[in-house]
Amino acid sequence: MQISIEVVLGLREGERYERLKQLLPAIFQHMRSPMMQVGFAVPFVLRDLGLWSPWGYLLQLKQEIYQLLYAEVQERREQADSSRTDILSELIFARDETGELMADEEVRDLLLSPLLAAQDASAVAIAWLLYWTHSLPEVCEQLLRELDSLGESPNPTNVVQLPYLNAVCNEALRIYPTQLFTFPRRVESSTEVMGYELSPGTILMGCIYLLHQNKDLYVQPQQFKPERFLERQYSAYEFMPFGGGTRSCIGAALAVFEMKLVLTTILSRYQLALVNRRSEQANFDGLMCYPASSIKMVMREINQRQSQPQHFVSGSV
Numbered sequence: 001m002q003i004s005i006e007v008v009l010g011l012r013e014g015e016r017y018e019r020l021k022q023l024l025p026a027i028f029q030h031m032r033s034p035m036m037q038v039g040f041a042v043p044f045v046l047r048d049l050g051l052w053s054p055w056g057y058l059l060q061l062k063q064e065i066y067q068l069l070y071a072e073v074q075e076r077r078e079q080a081d082s083s084r085t086d087i088l089s090e091l092i093f094a095r096d097e098t099g100e101l102m103a104d105e106e107v108r109d110l111l112l113s114p115l116l117a118a119q120d121a122s123a124v125a126i127a128w129l130l131y132w133t134h135s136l137p138e139v140c141e142q143l144l145r146e147l148d149s150l151g152e153s154p155n156p157t158n159v160v161q162l163p164y165l166n167a168v169c170n171e172a173l174r175i176y177p178t179q180l181f182t183f184p185r186r187v188e189s190s191t192e193v194m195g196y197e198l199s200p201g202t203i204l205m206g207c208i209y210l211l212h213q214n215k216d217l218y219v220q221p222q223q224f225k226p227e228r229f230l231e232r233q234y235s236a237y238e239f240m241p242f243g244g245g246t247r248s249c250i251g252a253a254l255a256v257f258e259m260k261l262v263l264t265t266i267l268s269r270y271q272l273a274l275v276n277r278r279s280e281q282a283n284f285d286g287l288m289c290y291p292a293s294s295i296k297m298v299m300r301e302i303n304q305r306q307s308q309p310q311h312f313v314s315g316s317v
């Protein structure tokens with residue numbers, strides 16, 4: 001979450017940063033609360049009956065987040081610092097095809113999805129990575145061997161290019177894509193897709209999970225086999241954990257970069273073990289694919305390698 005706040009807003013400290021750090025996870029926690037789950041099944045419950053009602057509380061959280069984001073947008077607009085590289089700065093200075101800047105409200109609205117996506121989807125993907133690498137010791141050993149091949153103090157740029165590491169990350173995103181579906185698309189003019197006539201207004205959502213389980217593309221799709229990504233190059237529409245087309249995920253490169261550096265930092269510094277030896281089930285919860293019983297791990301040892309400077313992940317990205 002700290003990485004996401006920094007990448008999206010460029011904030012690392014301060015009152016606003018601290019409050020967002022509390023509010024953003026509170027939204028997720030609340031969305032998964034039993035009351036909200038009941039509400040999704042019986043929409044009648046989802047009415048604003050004040051702060052003590054589930055929907056009212058959600059609106060309150062959202063409003064506070066929006067106020068903080070709006071204040072940040074206004075302040076940054078006044079500062080007009082074009083040297084900053086966060087997403088907010090990009091949006092503040094972005095111009096549309098007529099040369100117009102976006103209104104502050106528009107910029108604020110665009111900030112929420114990357115803020116939420118950047119922490120939830122990435123964190124779930126990293127949790128799955130830790131699970132696979134620790135339930136299949138041969139995968140972990142091969143990763144460590146590959147990492148060793150880079151010598152004592154590998155440069156993060158070289159780490160993220162390691163082929164087996166890349167294959168492991170891809171396979172984790174294939175077998176349980178943290179986001180099960182693409183966002184919806186609306187058909188604009190009549191068309192035909194695979195024999196289906198689609199009329200204007202039809203809403204379509206791609207099911208990433210089903211695509212990744214297609215036996216014609218992936219032999220033994222239920223098995224975790226990183227080698228498949230070394231043996232074959234999959235096209236953008238055969239492997240699509242980040243969706244596809246012009247509205248695909250804007251954070252894909254960052255997410256994979258983050259996954260690789262977090263995983264290799266942890267593996268090279270600590271020996272962890274899964275608390276639960278049973279295989280982890282996927283919980284298909286709405287749009288996401290969570291580990292059903294969370295992935296609880298214990299730290300067995302700090303690796304000897306820790307004496308080497310292995311700080312791929314630091315306070316900044």
Ligand code: HEM
Pocket residue numbers: 007113114115117118119121122125177178179181182183184241242243244245246247248249250251252254255256
């Ligand atoms: C492992 C981590 C992530 C996964 C699996 C993931 C997956 C996805 C998917 C499947 C979509 C829908 C794309 C489509 O409909 O074609 C999406 C959209 C999006 N993602 Fe991600 N995402 C991840 C991380 C991130 C990060 C780190 C950010 C921000 C820095 C981000 C920001 C967004 C945004 C803003 C959209 C909407 C794009 C649009 O509507 O044009 N995501 N993501």
